[in-house]
Amino acid sequence: MCGRFFIGQPPEVYRAAYGYPETPNFPGRFNVAPTQPVPVVLAERGARHFRLMRWGLWPSWLKDPNGFPVLFNARIESAGEKPAFRGALRYRRCVFLADGFYEWRREGTGRQALKQPFAVRRADGAPMALAGLWEPWLGADGSEVDTAAIVTCSANGTLSAIHERMPTILAPGMVDAWLDPAIDAAEAARLCRPCPDEWLRLDPVDERVNSTRHDDPALIEPAGRGRAAPAAPAAAVQGELF
Secondary structure, eight states: OOOOEEEOSOHHHHHHHHOOSOOOOOOOEEEEOTTSEEEEEEEETTEEEEEEEEESBOOTTOSOOTTOOOBOEEEHHHHTTOTTTHHHHHHOEEEEOOSEEEEEEEESSGGGOEEEEEEEEETTOOOOEEEEEEEEEEOTTSOEEEEEEEEEEEOOTTGGGTOSEEEOEEOGGGHHHHHOTTSOHHHHHHTOOOOOGGGEEEEEOOGGGGSTTOOSGGGGSOOOTTSOOOOOOGGGTTOOOO
């Protein structure tokens, strides 16, 4: 699952990493939530392009989005069968610009239980290429909204100590294949596997991230130094490698 993420590096870093010609100048965002506009990279006519989209996919066949669920994640195991995602997996894949995401670990039981947030980022500090699906939606009044969802897969050994799911994190060399519409849905789905454990760094962070009212660089700073990141279950330490 991925319900919050952050984009903190200068725009030039992402432009250099993904090679799109646009020169957007967007501020850092440290608590991105579903339904908000998000930056993505997609491929059109053989070239990569930057675009802003709504986080929360609206299928093209949707008549009225009022009351429709917020589809901010797409499970890769079923995306090829779900009417909401089937066409996007085949023809409209994208990459979310991100540096990392947040996940919560439940601590304690009953009414005293707490949820400790963790920031999950690449250990090397590089941008985190989150696989996504996108769909253009046309309203009855002629308005058009580009919408997108993050693709999730089973968690690797590192993340399994917190949650059973994780966003699909693509290796730089896999981005071209993921964005290429000539790659069919089944082959694209095979790219969506848990990333190697050594790619990731987990840091406990301040509980202010629980509220979308907070959006500042301090949210991704490690907090509670005495509280260690959770250890992966022994049976899952190896994860699934590319």
